[in-house]
Amino acid sequence: MGQLPPVLNKATISSSARNPMHGIGFVIFMTICFSSLDASAKYLSNELPLWVLLWGRYVFNFLFVALFFLRGAPAKIIHTRNIKLQIVRSILLVASTLTFWLALMFLPLTDCVVILFVSPLLVTMLAAPILGESVGGHRWTAVILGFVGVMVVMRPGFTIFDWMSILPLVTAFFYAGVQISTRILGRTDGALTTLLYSSAGGAIISTIGVLFFWVTPSFGQWFVLGWLGFLGALGHFLMIKAYELAPASLLAPFDYTTLIWATILGFVVFGDLPDTWTVLGAIIIMSSGLYLVRRESRLVVV
Numbered sequence: 001m002g003q004l005p006p007v008l009n010k011a012t013i014s015s016s017a018r019n020p021m022h023g024i025g026f027v028i029f030m031t032i033c034f035s036s037l038d039a040s041a042k043y044l045s046n047e048l049p050l051w052v053l054l055w056g057r058y059v060f061n062f063l064f065v066a067l068f069f070l071r072g073a074p075a076k077i078i079h080t081r082n083i084k085l086q087i088v089r090s091i092l093l094v095a096s097t098l099t100f101w102l103a104l105m106f107l108p109l110t111d112c113v114v115i116l117f118v119s120p121l122l123v124t125m126l127a128a129p130i131l132g133e134s135v136g137g138h139r140w141t142a143v144i145l146g147f148v149g150v151m152v153v154m155r156p157g158f159t160i161f162d163w164m165s166i167l168p169l170v171t172a173f174f175y176a177g178v179q180i181s182t183r184i185l186g187r188t189d190g191a192l193t194t195l196l197y198s199s200a201g202g203a204i205i206s207t208i209g210v211l212f213f214w215v216t217p218s219f220g221q222w223f224v225l226g227w228l229g230f231l232g233a234l235g236h237f238l239m240i241k242a243y244e245l246a247p248a249s250l251l252a253p254f255d256y257t258t259l260i261w262a263t264i265l266g267f268v269v270f271g272d273l274p275d276t277w278t279v280l281g282a283i284i285i286m287s288s289g290l291y292l293v294r295r296e297s298r299l300v301v302v
Contacts, residue, residue: 023246026238027254033235035261037228038113039269042104044224048215050101053228055210056217057097058202060229065199068233077196081188089181089194090201096174097202103167109266110274113258114153114282115168120289121146122176130180142292149284152277191240199233252293256286 041053080086103112121143154165185194217225242251259282266272274282 020246020250023242023244023251024254026242026245027251028257030235030238030242031255031258032261033231033238035109035113035258035265037231037235038100038104038262039109039265040224040228040231041101042109043269044221045101045105048217048221049210049213050098050105051206051210051213052215052217053101053225054094054098055203055206056225057228057232058094058199058206060226061232062199062203062229064229064233065196065236068237077190077192080185080193080197082185085181085185086189086194086197087201089178089185090198091205092174092177092181093198094202094205096171096178099167099174100171103164103171106164107168108272108274108278109270110259110262110272110282111153111165111278112168112171113262114274114278114285115150115165116172116175117256117259117282117285117289118146118150118169119172119175119179121285121292122172123179124292126176126180139292142288145288146285149281149288151281152284153281155277191243195236195240253290256289259286 037057041057044053100112100116124139125143127139150169154169182194263274266274
């Protein structure tokens with residue numbers, strides 16, 4: 001599961017973007033990585049238990065992060081001022097990946113991604129009780145419209161796997177918790193520190209879970225498991241670089257290119273194409289999300 005558009009705040013708006021075009025390029029390549037990650041997991045889910053996929057994704061991800069990110073000042077990166085929240089964030093991240101990949105076993109890739117994009121709107125909804133932020137009428141309007149889009153995609157009572165459609169929405173709630181905890185941790189810990197603890201926490205949790213579902217992968221499956229970890233590490237590296245080069249208000253809309261890659265991969269690999277209702281729901285969710293991004297960026301700049 002990949003990265004979604006960040007909820008804008010003063011901490012995520014860069015006042016001195018060094019190369020916005022390069023930042024946009026990094027975000028687009030990031031969305032390709034995460035879309036490929038999810039498509040690979042969906043493809044392999046017919047051959048290996050879900051916990052084995054989860055284990056490969058996080059263990060190999062941790063190995064790549066430790067290899068490429070812990071150079072220079074490892075002691076500084078390892079240090080965290082909020083270890084409890086780092087643990088909670090790791091649990092939420094693993095839970096979001098688990099529920100999303102479970103949904104991918106039954107639903108088209110594009111449908112899952114569309115519903116998941118309601119997560120930034122959930123962060124807006126939860127900002128008042130958790131972060132103490134003021135949520136005005138414009139924000140609530142965006143949230144309500146986003147959920148209308150989700151209902152259009154899910155079409156309760158009209159689809160065969162209607163109950164499975166709830167899983168991407170559950171994932172969105174988990175990932176909203178990830179985003180909120182990321183915002184809180186951003187006040188004390190650096191991005192690389194959070195990335196390291198997320199990778200290590202995911203590796204530990206998935207290793208405990210896989211003990212009950214272990215199936216020894218074949219040689220080719222080991223390669224795919226390593227590929228999952230590599231895509232996860234590369235995607236997060238591109239994300240970090242992108243937000244170093246350009247402000248979140250500029251980059252957030254380009255996160256929606258995930259829908260393009262998910263549609264292409266869904267058709268090429270699985271023969272799935274989104275129906276009219278999925279496209280309509282995607283337009284509604286994207287519109288509400290982009291409206292929120294535009295309004296929040298104006299408020300922050302002012």
